[in-house]
Amino acid sequence: MERIVLTFLVALGFVPALVQQASAQADPLPSWNDGAAKKSIIEFVAKVREKGGPGFVPPMERIAVFDNDGTLWAEQPFYFQGLFVFDHVRALAPQRPEWKDKQPFKAVIENDMKTVAALGLHGLVELVIATHAGMTTEEFERTVKDWVATARHPKFNRPYTDLVFQPMLELLAFLRANDFKTFIVSGGGVEFVRTFSEKVYGIPPEQVVGSSIVTKFEVRDGRPVLVREPKLDFIDDGEGKPVGINKFIGRRPIAAFGNSDGDFQMLEWVTAGTGPRFGLIVHHDDGEREFAYDRASAAGKLDRGLDEAPKRGWTVVSMKKDWKRVFSFETK
């Protein structure tokens, strides 16, 4: 009887994913090896869900925040948005002869990646400002979408959106099936990430927090548009992440996921709240399947986080040991 009713409810689309999943007794995180990291996730979610238990959190307060670069998708040889901007600078260069002798444009045009990599996130933001000012938000969106659809990663020769981490996609789905609301909190440009977040991660634009430039309302030929100004609005990195979360989300999440020291204060602030808290750092230690880097990397430097994670009770994920698969396209 129960099975018949359940089948009927499923057919009608009335059964949340979790019920279906519980009914099938499937592993919600099939790309995660059994071990301390996977166990800590499963136990945290169980605690938060347990009605009447000491760690129960009402669904409305189950907010989970994820860094993007290096946490949900790869970030080497450099932040993908950086590679997008570099391609854009090179494409525009013939119309902008003054860039030939001016840094950081010169380095980008000459493909001098050492100089370019040293720009860091802040230098990258400056470059974004310079190359896209004057565009409407709609023009910018089209430019990003065109690039995402055609550009290929130099190592994997695949679209950048293929380089999302399969175990993290499963984690996002697992949390959502347990009534978590998942947000991206990225150092990258909010308008860049929003162009693919829904399709790639199932995260709608309104659940993306990121760095931003100032936009201005204008009526052009009777049509209202928003124009990108050559002015920084907000850098959502480091101490900016808790600030951005407070500004955009307006309440303290109960779980935070990152991979670099740019995520440190986000994890610190999230896990300092009362009740059950969860902090997790993805450690890039798999040079074979992805890239191995941490303390000395230009993109995604992880130093303080690695030192302090144990005493702060944060889970450190070894991509090498904890993940069965890194990318969905792996065959083995």
Next chain:
Amino acid sequence: MERIVLTFLVALGFVPALVQQASAQADPLPSWNDGAAKKSIIEFVAKVREKGGPGFVPPMERIAVFDNDGTLWAEQPFYFQGLFVFDHVRALAPQRPEWKDKQPFKAVIENDMKTVAALGLHGLVELVIATHAGMTTEEFERTVKDWVATARHPKFNRPYTDLVFQPMLELLAFLRANDFKTFIVSGGGVEFVRTFSEKVYGIPPEQVVGSSIVTKFEVRDGRPVLVREPKLDFIDDGEGKPVGINKFIGRRPIAAFGNSDGDFQMLEWVTAGTGPRFGLIVHHDDGEREFAYDRASAAGKLDRGLDEAPKRGWTVVSMKKDWKRVFSFETK
């Protein structure tokens, strides 16, 4: 058979509100009188829902934005957040003797409401900045909650949160039952509105956009906090509203609801998009049940909107004629 299954589904909690409602054939907007305004809302929602129809909008894109002051709750004799700040200035005055001779503090302390009212939204924001700087976001939240719990409106002698418009609560619920995601886009302070938006409107903090001041991350006695700085971050009013929507929500809503010229550009931008669009202005013409004001008001001035609404196809709601009840506490 169908009825039995439906009853079973309802009992299990699996049936969305809309199905229950459709089954009961109830009026979703009982506090609205029949007329052009109510009809325009019902028809817009029906068009957007009609699968395969020319106006169908996928649920994820059904974003509706609401101004707060004067649209969802009253805003006379002055913006309620203004009255909160004035109370706060008066409470702090004994510790700040320098305010006695300094505008706008002097006017607030002496209850010179003419001078104070002339401050407008921008002057109010300056006052907010001055009075709450140095507080952590948690301290500010407690201060607002205490005020909301105890302060009383001068005309109605009720808590300010009683002065929400019953027809607008029904409209919010009706849209949500039809898979709209409802957002507040307020000229008021985002952290002020978020303290009560979930309880009063069913709108969670992460769906509130508003004016903001800069906050700074600090570790105080080993505890991470966010501190309010004496610096304006963003004014979410007029041309700022489409900018704020783009920044926080990241996609153009399909419906916008306002009451003043501070909402003009929001309605303009929202209704300029492709596909079905809906703009609505609440006109305060009921001096008996609420307040009658428009073109000359200090708070909630409505001039250009009143002139241009007809040619732009925006619905103008007469509170007097279109609303059976204004507040839930009315007995007749």
